Amino acid sequence: xxxxxxxxxxxxxxxxxxxxxxxxxxxxxxxxxxxxxxxxxxxxxxxxxxxxxxxxxxxxxxxxxxxxxxxxxxxxxxxxxxxxxxxxxxxxxxxxxxxxxxxxxxxxxxxxxxxxxxxxxxxxxxxxxxxxxxxxxxxxxxxxxxxxxxxxxxxxxxxxxxxxxxxxxxxxxxxxxxxxxxxxxxxxxxxxxxxxxxxxxxxxxxxxxxxxxxxxxxxxxxxxxxxxxxxxxxxxxxxxxxxxxxxxxxxxxxxxxxxxxxxxxxxxxxxxxxxxxxxxxxxxxxxxxxxxxxxxxxxxxxxxxxxxxxxxxxxxxxxxxxxxxxxxxxxxxxxxxxxxxxxxxxxxx
Numbered sequence: 001x002x003x004x005x006x007x008x009x010x011x012x013x014x015x016x017x018x019x020x021x022x023x024x025x026x027x028x029x030x031x032x033x034x035x036x037x038x039x040x041x042x043x044x045x046x047x048x049x050x051x052x053x054x055x056x057x058x059x060x061x062x063x064x065x066x067x068x069x070x071x072x073x074x075x076x077x078x079x080x081x082x083x084x085x086x087x088x089x090x091x092x093x094x095x096x097x098x099x100x101x102x103x104x105x106x107x108x109x110x111x112x113x114x115x116x117x118x119x120x121x122x123x124x125x126x127x128x129x130x131x132x133x134x135x136x137x138x139x140x141x142x143x144x145x146x147x148x149x150x151x152x153x154x155x156x157x158x159x160x161x162x163x164x165x166x167x168x169x170x171x172x173x174x175x176x177x178x179x180x181x182x183x184x185x186x187x188x189x190x191x192x193x194x195x196x197x198x199x200x201x202x203x204x205x206x207x208x209x210x211x212x213x214x215x216x217x218x219x220x221x222x223x224x225x226x227x228x229x230x231x232x233x234x235x236x237x238x239x240x241x242x243x244x245x246x247x248x249x250x251x252x253x254x255x256x257x258x259x260x261x262x263x264x265x266x267x268x269x270x271x272x273x274x275x276x277x278x279x280x281x282x283x284x285x286x287x288x289x290x291x292x293x294x295x296x297x298x299x300x301x302x303x304x305x306x307x308x309x310x311x312x313x314x315x316x317x318x319x320x321x322x323x324x325x326x327x328x329x330x331x332x333x334x335x336x337x338x339x340x341x342x343x344x345x346x347x348x349x
Contacts, residue, residue: 002339004030005045007038007095008054014325015054021332024341039065039091043344047099053109055322057089078183078191079278081216082331102337103299103344104321108337112301115159125294127287129313130155130221131309138214139207146172147308148169151222154211157209159217162320163302164195166213169208169256179206180255182262196225197255198260223256224315227307229275233256234267235317237325238285238303239331240292242338243347245285245303247329267335276311284314289317297348300324300335 004022008015010032022030024160031045035056046050056062060075065259066087067073067080074172091104111117122129133145135155146154152173158166168181178201184194185205191212200206210218226233232252240249250267251258258264273281288303295301302323307314 001027002050003028003048003054004032005033005049006052006054007033007045008035008052009032009056009059012058014322017325018052018054018332018335020334021330024333025336027336035059035062036065036250038095039087042203044095044098045100045257049100051095051100051102052272053092053095053102053104054105057322074190076192076193076194078158078161078166078193078213079216081158081166083216085110085160088113093124093260103339104295108295108298109321111276112319113160113162115157115161115318116217119219119221120321121294122291122316122319125203125290127290127294128313130224130315130317132222133220136214136218137218139210141214142210142218142220145220149222153219153223154214155223157219157221158213159219159304162322163261164259166191166205167257168209171223177201177203179209180257181209182257183209185209195262197257207251221317222338223318224306225309226256226258226273227311228252229267229271229307232265232267234272235306236284236306237320237323237326238288239287239300239326240303241300241324241331241334242343243289244290245288246334247326247331249326249329272307276307280311280314281308287314287316291316292347295319299338299344299348300331 006015019030024242067083067086073079102140119129119132136142141255153171156168156170168179170179180199182194182197184192228234234250234252235258237249238245248269250269250272252258252266252267278288291303292301304317306317
């Protein structure tokens with residue numbers, strides 16, 4: 001029988017759920033290689049192992065090791081994204097060199113963890129995505145690029161961020177400017193993640209945030225007006241397994257940021273599907289399958305998909321290499337089943 005292994009944080013819920021799903025399917029308990037050990041020279045899975053690479057996030061020590069000699073971060077601080085990305089690339093190369101069969105190959109993980117590269121890959125494949133500005137590195141460059149494009153509303157995203165960390169929904173109207181974000185400016189001038197979305201209306205503060213984030217890389221997209229129900233905007237997290245959309249979670253919010261950990265609420269899938277209409281829904285799911293075909297060797301991808309207000313169009317906001325944790329939904333059982341019945345092998349050819 002297939003020998004499974006996981007590179008992840010042993011205490012992480014993702015690792016525990018994947019291990020439990022493997023046991024229910026009759027597999028031997030996967031060998032777990034802790035990120036901390038792998039990053040400090042410990043062993044990696046060898047030939048014959050089928051390897052799941054799990055998220056290195058949610059562990060401050062692992063994130064410090066990924067950054068290496070980069071800037072030291074305080075708890076909750078948003079800093080060092082480019083250094084952590086470089087560290088991830090190096091350690092994924094080392095894991096791949098161990099000879100195991102990786103279920104989400106390093107090349108795919110790295111593209112999905114760089115919003116600029118991922119957006120370009122999707123656009124080249126004809127996937128509907130919001131228009132993006134040329135690269136900008138600071139607030140002055142951002143405003144100049146917005147004026148050149150004639151855009152008044154954008155999403156400013158750290159190139160290597162996740163979970164809405166550092167994201168700003170920015171709107172400009174004549175002399176007024178407003179940003180909504182979970183970023184908190186500390187008394188020390190550093191930027192911190194906060195679970196409360198806040199509104200900034202002072203240009204000095206907004207410029208301070210963008211200038212602080214800029215050196216790690218920014219990706220700026222035109223604001224896509226999301227469909228909503230009632231007073232809540234919404235988008236979808238669609239987990240595609242072996243090329244097929246298998247699970248959908250609706251995320252609803254009264255702010256432009258829909259991530260559930262920010263205090264937002266799940267919506268009802270059937271209600272959203274009925275509002276969109278069957279034709280629009282099926283088109284959106286086909287797009288999610290098309291996204292997976294951009295990463296054909298990956299067992300799973302998490303697609304963040306937005307319907308436009310009026311339900312007549314949709315676009316992909318992001319693709320997540322580690323986006324398969326959906327509370328209350330057995331995504332891992334489906335992933336194990338795709339390995340056991342050969343669907344993953346057929347998809348990856």
